[in-house]
Each structure stands twice: as C-alpha cells, then as structure tokens.
Amino acid sequence: MSISERQKEERALRKERILSGALTVFKTKGLDGATMDEIAAESGFGKATLYYYFPSKEDVFCGILDRGWTQLWESLEEDIHSDTGPRETFINILIKIAKKAQQNRNEYEFMFNAPKAISNIDDSDQDWKSYQHQLYAILKGLLDDGISQGQFPKLDSNLMFKAIGGLFVGLIFMGEKNKDITGGDIEKLLNQLITDPTQP
C-alpha cells in the first residue's frame, strides 16, 4: 500500500509549518543569523526532523520563495489575462501585489529582498525564479505597450521600470508600520509617477 492522500496532506502541512517557523526566525534574526536549531524550536520539531522534510537549510529558504512566488503568480493570472488596457492592467497588478504584500509582509519582504543576499552557485533552475522572471516580463511588456500607446510618460521603459519598482518597494517595505498605506495611496502615487503631463 502506498502513502495515502491524507498522509501526503499532513506531510505538506508539516512542511508549511516549518516554512512559517523559518520565516519568523528569518525575520527576527536575519538570513544568516537564523539557525536550523532555532527554526526547529520555532516550528516545534527537533532539528533532525527538519532534515527529514528538507535536505538542507538552503532548501528551506527556497521553499519559502517557491511557495510565495507560485501563489502570487497564480493569484495574478486572471488580471494578467484580462483584456483591459496596459495602463489599467499594470496598475491592477501592482495594487494586488501590494495588498497581498501587506497581508503577508514578512513573506513578501523575504521574497523581494532575500534573493539579493544569495551568493550560492545558483545555476539550478529554481521554480520561483521563473515565476519572478515571468512576472517582471509581463510588467515590462505592459509598460512598453502603455508607453507606445501614450498612456505613460515617454521615458525609457527600463528607467521607468526601475523607478516604479523602487517606489513600490519603498512604499510597502520602508519604515516599520504598514497600516498607513492604503491601496488608494499606492494608486495615487503610481498615477503621479506614470501620468504623462503632455497628454490631456
């Protein structure tokens, strides 16, 4: 008899629990400050048990990114495939990301910042990377389309992309509080940045 469905689910649930614990520890101790012992304690397992579910610390790390980027990608698909114009789609996507990021701030801060801190020989095809690249490609495409349709200011799209990305990250992750920023705020500032003053 092979493993039952319930067993699979419980196993997945335990993995989730470990990832959550890891996220908590990463948040308080930083990426390198976090130890497997602490993650084990935080998630309520013995250290050796962690290695029964994840082959290495790095895999715990990537597990968080995988889960996060996959979920984000899936939750955005309807917006991506909607047939609104580039500008509206672009803004909708960013606002949706912002909302999710504020609901799960730790996770998203990790997703957006942690990858920079990796120096490992990282040629391997991580799932999360492809999702991240896909998302960035979509956004970049919308930006290009929007610019060529005169919906955005006529500026180099790479530059715009950096600027918007920075603004976005700044709004959501700068400072400690996260209560003061509404979807409306983000929309307002995005509009401010991407409204072409030469258009009526």
Next chain:
Amino acid sequence: MSISERQKEERALRKERILSGALTVFKTKGLDGATMDEIAAESGFGKATLYYYFPSKEDVFCGILDRGWTQLWESLEEDIHSDTGPRETFINILIKIAKKAQQNRNEYEFMFNAPKAISNIDDSDQDWKSYQHQLYAILKGLLDDGISQGQFPKLDSNLMFKAIGGLFVGLIFMGEKNKDITGGDIEKLLNQLITDPTQP
C-alpha cells in the same frame, strides 16, 4: 616623544586600505559571507594586523559606514544651507547624492542597504547613524515645506518620503549596470513624481 603627524596619517591610510578591502569582499561575498581572513588578504595584511587597527569585525563594518556618511554629510552642507527654495534644494541634494552614489556604487549600496542587515544590540551611539538621521530629517523638512508652499503634490509627506526614497534607491541600485542613468534622468523622474498637476 609622542606619535608624529606623519605616523597618524599613515595609520589612517592603512585603516582606509583595510576598509576598501573590506568593501570589496563585502560586495563579492555578502555581509556574512565575508571573513576577516579574506578581508586581510584583500587589503594586503595578515589577519592579526587587522585587529591591531580595528577591535572587531563589526568595527570594520561601522568604519565603512562612518566614513561614508560623514563624507556625504560634509559634501552636502553647502546645498543644505543654500537659500534656494525647498523644491530646488531638495532636488539638488538628491541629484548630488545620486552622483556620488554612482561614482562609488559599492560604498553607497553598502551605506543604504547594510544597516538593515544588522541585528546586533546596537544601542551604541554610532556616528554614522546621527548623520543619516540628520540627512533624512533635512530632506523630510524640505518636503514638508515644499508641500505647504504648494511646490509638491498635496500628499502625506511620510508617504511621499517613502515613495521618493524608494524611487531613488530603485533607480540607482536596481539591476547591474549603472551607466545608463544620468543626473538628468533622475531629475526627470523626480520631477514627474513631485510635480503637482493641480498647479499651473
């Protein structure tokens, strides 16, 4: 006979050399990936010699921040005390920082990003922190003044500050290349973000 002026200078020069080497290693290996042995090798000293100049790894780290923020603060003083209006002063300061940051990208990336990664019991009065806070306070003040004078959009200044800070960091540190961004680009995007459309 106490130590001569030249001796002091040479000692300071050796400290500089160590800080530069440290910056190089930090850049390639990351903050926690960098070891004192590597920093020693990179800067051309034996490890023990490093400890003759800096009491700990953390002090090397803070040495970089101290030097950077102090120099930045000093180089900005004339702009800060100029009597141009808040908007112009604000933009001048940001453009000057951007220029310096692009000339010494490693150093400034470190200055802007490294502090987040510190989790140490950091109550101690680090010089660099006061410079950083002063600079942020000045910028925040200019923003407040500018808003109340109608030179900026009427938005919450904390929000604006986050947005501008993010945009700035995004423009300068996102991606790998740093050649494509001119002072003009930065000015253009800043203007885009901080121009009140309701004003003539």
Next chain:
DNA sequence: CTAAATTTCGACTCAATAGTCGAATATTAA
C-alpha cells in the same frame, strides 16, 4: 496483534571562522 513503514529527535561529528597570543621585525628617538 504484529511487522513494516513512517516520523521523531538528542547527541554527535566536523568544518568554518572570529578573535588571541607571543614572538619577530621595523621604525623612531636619543
């Protein structure tokens, strides 16, 4: 119930690295 499979974990190994020590070398002042 019993045997196989799954899950758990404390104790151990082993490598990496921050920081120290004491001796050697170089510089300065008289």
Next chain:
DNA sequence: TTAATATTCGACTATTGAGTCGAAATTTAG
C-alpha cells in the same frame, strides 16, 4: 648604537552551527 615603541603575522583557541546517525516512538496495514 641602543632601547623603547610601533607594526606585522602565522599558528592557535574556542565557539558556533550545519548536517548525520542510530535508535526510539508512532502510525499503518493485514
């Protein structure tokens, strides 16, 4: 020259933390 002072450093220590091991506990299936 010579003694004091400043500088250099390789080898050593001590700690920390990732990953392993083997045995114990629990669950599942017949």
